[in-house]
Amino acid sequence: MKSTEAACQYELMAARDALEVIQGKWRIPIVISLTYGTKRFGEIHRDMPDISPKMLSQELKSLEENQIITRTLYDRMPVTVEYSLTPLGQSLQNLLVELRNWGKHFRKEIVGK
Amino acid sequence: MKSTEAACQYELMAARDALEVIQGKWRIPIVISLTYGTKRFGEIHRDMPDISPKMLSQELKSLEENQIITRTLYDRMPVTVEYSLTPLGQSLQNLLVELRNWGKHFRKEIVGK
Structure with a gap:
């Protein structure tokens, strides 16, 4: 395998791990x-009203399983549940910045706004 | 709307544009x-053998419609088709670097390899 192919395969593996x-x-x-x-x-749902409660629960569960977020239950009346980022979740920050920057660039290039 | 909520909404919109x-x-x-x-x-398919030809065609078409790649047809015998990144596609470079870096970090944290 040529070195460029090896480099490409290495990058693809890392990217696919992240995408998973x-x-x-x-x-x-x-x-x-x-x-x-x-x-x-409810606060997360307000940030993205077009997601169904069922889908939001499902995606929160998957993010928790991948150790991106934690779910904390407070045994009070009423019981409350809070979600927050783990250090691993916070380490996504650079990626989020680039994603936002590219989203802005794409909108400007394609939509012209 | 509080300023943090406005900032959150702005970031969500840009990110969702990119994710689309x-x-x-x-x-x-x-x-x-x-x-x-x-x-x-065939060369792209070799880089990701687990994708079906039908799915690869579909995703190439969508990337072309979003002006991320160009498709060039060479009217020779046999006819050949080549794909390459547009400048807009190349502008994804920073995002790809962060995605790869995070993928490596995630693998190390979770898989320990």
């Missing part, structure tokens, strides 16, 4: 929402 | 493959 965790329409937006601090289910 | 274009399991890997130069269908 953050793929889909909602996981990155949920992480972005939590970069603004610990939030409850 | 690069979402899914294959579009980023296709772009990574093409950062190594202009390629034919």
